[in-house]
Amino acid sequence: MTQHGDGSSCLLRAENVCKTYQLGETTVQALQNIDLEVREGEFLALAGSSGSGKTTLLNLFGCLDRPTSGRIFVAGTDVAELDSDALASFRAATIGFIFQTFNLFPVLSARENVEYPMLLNKTPAAERENRAKEALERVGLARFLDHRPDQLSGGQRQRVAIARALVKRPKIIFADEPTANLDKKTAIEVLTLMRELNTSEKVTFVFSTHDSMILSLASRIFHMSDGRQVPAPEAPHAH
Amino acid sequence: MRIKIAIRNTFRNKRRTALNVFMIASGVTSLILFKGFSANLILSIREGTIQFQYGHLQVARDGFWKNSAETPKENLIPDYQGLLKRIQGIPTVKSATGWIGFYGLLGAQDRTVGAQMLSLDPVNESLRLSNLVMIEGKATDYTGGQKVLLGAGVASALRAKVGDNLNLLGYTYDGLVNALDIEVVGIFKSGLKEIDNVTAMIPLEVSQKLLDTTDVEKFIIYLKSTDLTEQGQRSVADILSAGPQGLEIKPWHELAAFYKEVRSFYNLYDAVIQLIILGLVLIGILNTIGMSVFERTGEMGTMRAMGETQRNIVRQFVLEGAVLGVFGGVVGSIAGVVLALVINAIDFRAPMPGASLPQRIQILLPMWNFVEAMALTLVASMVAAAIPAVRASKLEIVDALRRNI
Ligand SMILES: Nc1ncnc2c1ncn2[C@@H]1O[C@H](COP(=O)(O)OP(=O)(O)O)[C@@H](O)[C@H]1O
Ligand SMILES: [Mg+2]
Numbered sequence: 338m339t340q341h342g343d344g345s346s347c348l349l350r351a352e353n354v355c356k357t358y359q360l361g362e363t364t365v366q367a368l369q370n371i372d373l374e375v376r377e378g379e380f381l382a383l384a385g386s387s388g389s390g391k392t393t394l395l396n397l398f399g400c401l402d403r404p405t406s407g408r409i410f411v412a413g414t415d416v417a418e419l420d421s422d423a424l425a426s427f428r429a430a431t432i433g434f435i436f437q438t439f440n441l442f443p444v445l446s447a448r449e450n451v452e453y454p455m456l457l458n459k460t461p462a463a464e465r466e467n468r469a470k471e472a473l474e475r476v477g478l479a480r481f482l483d484h485r486p487d488q489l490s491g492g493q494r495q496r497v498a499i500a501r502a503l504v505k506r507p508k509i510i511f512a513d514e515p516t517a518n519l520d521k522k523t524a525i526e527v528l529t530l531m532r533e534l535n536t537s538e539k540v541t542f543v544f545s546t547h548d549s550m551i552l553s554l555a556s557r558i559f560h561m562s563d564g565r566q567v568p569a570p571e572a573p574h575a576h
Numbered sequence: 577m578r579i580k581i582a583i584r585n586t587f588r589n590k591r592r593t594a595l596n597v598f599m600i601a602s603g604v605t606s607l608i609l610f611k612g613f614s615a616n617l618i619l620s621i622r623e624g625t626i627q628f629q630y631g632h633l634q635v636a637r638d639g640f641w642k643n644s645a646e647t648p649k650e651n652l653i654p655d656y657q658g659l660l661k662r663i664q665g666i667p668t669v670k671s672a673t674g675w676i677g678f679y680g681l682l683g684a685q686d687r688t689v690g691a692q693m694l695s696l697d698p699v700n701e702s703l704r705l706s707n708l709v710m711i712e713g714k715a716t717d718y719t720g721g722q723k724v725l726l727g728a729g730v731a732s733a734l735r736a737k738v739g740d741n742l743n744l745l746g747y748t749y750d751g752l753v754n755a756l757d758i759e760v761v762g763i764f765k766s767g768l769k770e771i772d773n774v775t776a777m778i779p780l781e782v783s784q785k786l787l788d789t790t791d792v793e794k795f796i797i798y799l800k801s802t803d804l805t806e807q808g809q810r811s812v813a814d815i816l817s818a819g820p821q822g823l824e825i826k827p828w829h830e831l832a833a834f835y836k837e838v839r840s841f842y843n844l845y846d847a848v849i850q851l852i853i854l855g856l857v858l859i860g861i862l863n864t865i866g867m868s869v870f871e872r873t874g875e876m877g878t879m880r881a882m883g884e885t886q887r888n889i890v891r892q893f894v895l896e897g898a899v900l901g902v903f904g905g906v907v908g909s910i911a912g913v914v915l916a917l918v919i920n921a922i923d924f925r926a927p928m929p930g931a932s933l934p935q936r937i938q939i940l941l942p943m944w945n946f947v948e949a950m951a952l953t954l955v956a957s958m959v960a961a962a963i964p965a966v967r968a969s970k971l972e973i974v975d976a977l978r979r980n981i
Binding site for chain 2: 396399401402421422425426427428429430432434436438440442443444445449452453454456457462465
């Protein structure tokens with residue numbers, strides 16, 4: 338891991354990353370020459386309008402997809418060197434995900450949803466249950482352990498998803514538009530919770546949003562447009 | 577936890593699961609009923625073959641089996657009474673009797689019909705006698721003496737009725753023509769037309785009198801159960817080894833060529849029907865399971881993002897197929913037992929190949945049929961889950977994730 342002058346180490350690095358999609362005759366340049374470093378403990382926002390490449394970049398960092406060119410390093414590992422099984426266990430050990438659509442398993446209770454990632458690394462049942470309970474308490478859902486997703490509000494569901502991402506103590510959590518399906522108030526609550534966990538649990542967060550309100554909570558903002566990094570736009574005029 | 581997840585996912589879509597369970601259960605029920613039916617059919621053909629034709633074991637001279645003797649007389653077992661007594665004393669033996677078969681001419685007024693005249697002992701072969709269905713006359717009137725039971729085909733060729741006196745003509749072992757008067761006391765159907773058309777049954781002593789001998793051609797031995805065949809054969813062999821030379825034992829399964837053919841035919845027939853039933857089950861559930869898997873592509877994306885391997889995901893879906901298969905198997909087995917008991921309770925008869933009388937339909941329910949039916953449908957439902965799951969798990973993770981709405 339690269340050591341920086343300020344003592345924190347580089348957790349994620351994209352080096353001249355390009356991603357193109359072939360759609361029949363046309364080639365879509367989803368990402369063009371992206372260079373980005375994320376240090377441990379950051380709470381980084383990827384900002385940009387719809388179609389600017391935020392999801393594509395998160396997918397590459399999250400080892401869900403591979404770049405067309407350039408290199409991706411996650412926690413010091415060049416992910417191009419891992420085959421799909423190795424990537425799966427790398428993700429299981431190192432990376433947490435939070436999704437815009439929550440993606441909880443509808444047949445499982447909140448607690449069971451949070452237990453699920455620990456099944457993958459064969460955590461014993463008793464420990465799984467305890468840690469899931471703790472994680473849900475940590476996100477303020479102590480009273481909802483046995484609720485199914487359809488018995489929870491959107492904000493509560495996203496909190497379960499946060500607990501699920503957090504419970505395996507990953508180095509980093511990626512959140513693609515975590516608040517896009519939530520109302521403004523809940524969105525801010527959810528992001529505030531993520532920010533708290535960022536500090537208290539020392540987990541690095543990288544999230545994407547196109548909501549400027551949410552951006553104000555980020556420790557740093559990476560602006561994107563048409564697959565490229567762009568300078569911060571002028572502060573928008575208040576309506 | 578994996579099994580718990582599989583069970584909950586299985587019952588996620590109630591209507592669809594009910595449909596799948598219904599289809600798997602119908603498959604299991606049909607397999608159980610069909611296998612039970614054909615097991616009973618084969619068993620009744622086997623028992624019929626033993627009881628009406630061969631007995632469990634037969635003992636005769638080598639020459640009799642090989643047709644190698646110069647004259648029929650050399651095939652006779654002399655002084656057989658002591659040997660027969662000892663065989664009758666074996667605990668697994670139910671009864672044993674001497675036997676002679678010869679070709680005789682039966683004459684009635686203006687008609688003469690040739691028939692295979694077979695010994696039937698009214699006492700020692702009472703079961704065989706009681707298994708003959710009398711379409712005229714009573715089996716109880718066949719008590720020995722100069723009496724004959726005619727096969728239905730023989731009787732109609734002779735236009736003979738119960739109470740008629742027939743003239744029986746045959747050659748003695750010394751080549752002389754001899755004749756006797758015998759009384760028709762019954763006309764039977766044995767269950768096999770081939771037999772009814774060419775045979776008549778007479779007491780051994782009548783044959784011996786006509787053929788002028790005190791010997792027999794063979795012993796027919798009935799055991800207490802067909803399962804005891806090997807054990808019985810060994811006991812009889814022990815007794816023979818101490819007795820006269822040149823006698824050979826044949827068990828029923830060496831004698832009954834027809835039964836062997838029937839059996840191997842039914843085995844093939846069973847396999848084809850089972851394959852068809854399984855194919856129907858597979859086709860029936862493949863579509864609905866495929867839909868469920870397809871709808872959960874997004875979920876698969878989530879699982880893989882969290883670090884599940886493709887293999888584990890397929891395994892999870894196959895586990896769900898197994899849950900469905902076990903559930904359908906239990907439901908189908910219960911339905912199978914209930915239906916079988918209902919069918920067995922009804923006296924339901926149907927004509928069967930080779931049988932001259934409609935046979936009662938019975939469904940046997942051996943444990944093995946349940947095991948086999950459930951195992952086969954379990955495999956079918958696991959395959960039905962594996963096919964779409966393998967296909968869906970091949971999708972790129974990012975594409976799968978996009979299916980979450
Ligand atoms: N699987 C794909 N096939 C083709 N084009 C895609 C695919 N995924 C994304 N794109 C395109 O890449 C660009 C960036 O998309 P995305 O990363 O989803 O942007 P954002 O998340 O910022 O809205 C868009 O033009 C989008 O249409
Ligand atoms: Mg996006």
